[in-house]
Amino acid sequence: xxxxxxxxxxxxxxxxxxxxxxxxxxxxxxxxxxxxxxxxxxxxxxxxxxxxxxxxxxxxxxxxxxxxxxxxxxxxxxxxxxxxxxxxxxxxxxxxxxxxxxxxxxxxxxxxxxxxxxxxxxxxxxxxxxxxxxxxxxxxxxxxxxxxxxxxxxxxxxxxxxxxxxxxxxxxxxxxxxxxxxxxxxxxxxxxxxxxxxxxxxxxxxxxxxxxxxxxxxxxxxxxxxxxxxxxxxxxxxxxxxxxxxxxxxxxxxxxxxxxxxxxxxxxxxxxxxxxxxxxxxxxxxxxxxxxxxxxxxxxxxxxxxxxxxxxxxxxxxxxxxxxxxxxxxxxxxxxxxxxxxxxxxxxxxxxxxxxxxxxxxxxxxxxxxxxxxxxxxxxxxxxxxxxxxxxxxxxxxxxxxxxxxxxxxxxxxxxxxxxxxxxxxxxxxxxxxxxxxxxxxxxxxxx
Amino acid sequence: xxxxxxxxxxxxxxxxxxxxxxxxxxxxxxxxxxxxxxxxxxxxxxxxxxxxxxxxxxxxxxxxxxxxxxxxxxxxxxxxxxxxxxxxxxxxxxxxxxxxxxxxxxxxxxxx
Numbered sequence: 001x002x003x004x005x006x007x008x009x010x011x012x013x014x015x016x017x018x019x020x021x022x023x024x025x026x027x028x029x030x031x032x033x034x035x036x037x038x039x040x041x042x043x044x045x046x047x048x049x050x051x052x053x054x055x056x057x058x059x060x061x062x063x064x065x066x067x068x069x070x071x072x073x074x075x076x077x078x079x080x081x082x083x084x085x086x087x088x089x090x091x092x093x094x095x096x097x098x099x100x101x102x103x104x105x106x107x108x109x110x111x112x113x114x115x116x117x118x119x120x121x122x123x124x125x126x127x128x129x130x131x132x133x134x135x136x137x138x139x140x141x142x143x144x145x146x147x148x149x150x151x152x153x154x155x156x157x158x159x160x161x162x163x164x165x166x167x168x169x170x171x172x173x174x175x176x177x178x179x180x181x182x183x184x185x186x187x188x189x190x191x192x193x194x195x196x197x198x199x200x201x202x203x204x205x206x207x208x209x210x211x212x213x214x215x216x217x218x219x220x221x222x223x224x225x226x227x228x229x230x231x232x233x234x235x236x237x238x239x240x241x242x243x244x245x246x247x248x249x250x251x252x253x254x255x256x257x258x259x260x261x262x263x264x265x266x267x268x269x270x271x272x273x274x275x276x277x278x279x280x281x282x283x284x285x286x287x288x289x290x291x292x293x294x295x296x297x298x299x300x301x302x303x304x305x306x307x308x309x310x311x312x313x314x315x316x317x318x319x320x321x322x323x324x325x326x327x328x329x330x331x332x333x334x335x336x337x338x339x340x341x342x343x344x345x346x347x348x349x350x351x352x353x354x355x356x357x358x359x360x361x362x363x364x365x366x367x368x369x370x371x372x373x374x375x376x377x378x379x380x381x382x383x384x385x386x387x388x389x390x391x392x393x394x395x396x397x398x399x400x401x402x403x404x405x406x407x408x409x410x411x412x413x414x415x416x417x418x419x420x421x422x423x424x425x426x427x428x429x430x431x432x433x434x435x436x437x438x439x440x441x442x443x444x445x446x447x448x
Numbered sequence: 449x450x451x452x453x454x455x456x457x458x459x460x461x462x463x464x465x466x467x468x469x470x471x472x473x474x475x476x477x478x479x480x481x482x483x484x485x486x487x488x489x490x491x492x493x494x495x496x497x498x499x500x501x502x503x504x505x506x507x508x509x510x511x512x513x514x515x516x517x518x519x520x521x522x523x524x525x526x527x528x529x530x531x532x533x534x535x536x537x538x539x540x541x542x543x544x545x546x547x548x549x550x551x552x553x554x555x556x557x558x559x560x
Binding site for chain 2: 292
């Protein structure tokens with residue numbers, strides 16, 4: 001039949017279907033009320049979005065972070081980095097499900113240690129099943145979403161200890177650090193009973209919990225481990241900046257799940273966080289590139305990639321609280337400050353944070369956490385709560401930052417000393433380090 | 449017999465190959481090498497850490513030739529590989545004691 005005829009017939013069919021709907025509705029309506037009670041709590045749109053966000057954050061770690069770090073080390077060590085991130089992810093995932101979620105989010109809302117840590121009431125997720133609800137999503141989705149945050153936080157530290165640490169020691173250290181630094185800080189910031197939550201500290205997606213936490217840990221670990229053989233004497237250049245590019249891009253794209261997913265719903269806040277996650281790193285990447293061009297003569301590829309990551313880190317605590325313009329400013333500031341931290345501060349203090357975890361995540365996280373006080377200000381286009389006061393919020397943010405820094409540093413130090421005793425030393429032998437960890441630790445070559 | 453070893457800039461390989469072809473020299477071995485002479489290296493910067501890179505990429509060409517044409521081969525390589533700038537490379541000529549063609553077992557000049 002002709003197009004016109006089929007259109008008419010189609011419209012007629014649709015119209016008759018629509019007219020029949022009320023009849024359908026009336027038949028079904030009687031059975032719906034009972035079911036609605038249970039199902040109404042779950043919003044399938046929110047749930048679908050959160051499942052996708054979870055996947056995006058997983059991609060940030062494997063292969064995003066793994067490749068970002070992998071390309072930055074020498075070719076003889078790339079497998080060791082990939083393996084530490086991959087195995088670290090697997091390890092922390094299991095620990096999270098076993099006791100991590102419980103200690104971070106379960107427990108009494110007041111009394112005892114509830115301000116600092118939860119309890120074991122949800123050990124092995126005994127209290128959470130497929131029908132448990134958290135907000136508008138199944139609680140299990142929240143469990144997995146938060147799992148991905150724990151995993152990436154721990155594996156971020158790998159960057160500070162790259163190319164010289166025993167594999168078993170890395171795994172043991174991550175397990176201890178996760179338990180005594182990540183879990184308490186996550187609880188303090190994100191659990192209703194937590195100290196910082198009660199103080200009113202703003203951390204939308206984990207600037208403190210993830211970035212300051214891991215950045216400081218990496219710094220302390222880098223100092224305790226000591227520098228790589230030949231550091232500052234011979235060139236230790238990235239062996240594959242193309243991997244760094246792929247990793248940085250996966251981090252950026254995955255970060256939409258990290259920030260916008262932290263809205264825990266598919267709504268306007270998620271949309272603002274999403275937009276901020278585009279603009280802040282964009283501003284930061286260009287700011288770093290420009291800063292580098294002016295001070296060093298070249299705008300480098302690595303600088304642009306690193307700048308973007310710095311911007312992503314800085315906007316993390318502010319993602320859902322900042323207006324669009326605030327995000328751009330915060331990103332640009334982070335780009336410049338982190339450039340300074342990596343290029344000037346690190347050589348000045350002479351620590352070998354191999355892959356600049358402190359310079360980008362630590363410093364970027366601090367810039368972001370403090371910057372959140374400013375960009376959340378409704379007067380600056382932000383979405384701070386009612387009765388928002390810039391001065392008070394600034395003090396709160398700084399306080400939370402300082403506590404997190406001190407706590408993470410202390411836990412890292414103690415954890416390393418324990419692991420050092422358990423493993424008879426943290427570093428591989430000089431010969432193994434020279435041969436490269438791929439060969440000496442894993443018995444493999446990445447490139448044949 | 450002589451072994452001619454030439455270190456040249458990588459961008460000159462095709463010119464050298466064509467020049468040798470026109471001299472009826474049809475075999476050579478090429479290796480990627482690093483080295484320096486009077487050409488200074490350059491510096492590379494990664495996240496603000498500057499590295500002096502002393503070694504520059506070059507190509508090493510090895511050709512086994514008859515005594516009679518060793519000099520003309522050397523001149524041909526020089527003409528083809530030259531750019532006039534520092535870093536053009538060097539040519540070495542060594543005495544070659546013996547040559548064997550693996551497929552047939554021929555030795556000496558007929559194996560060249």
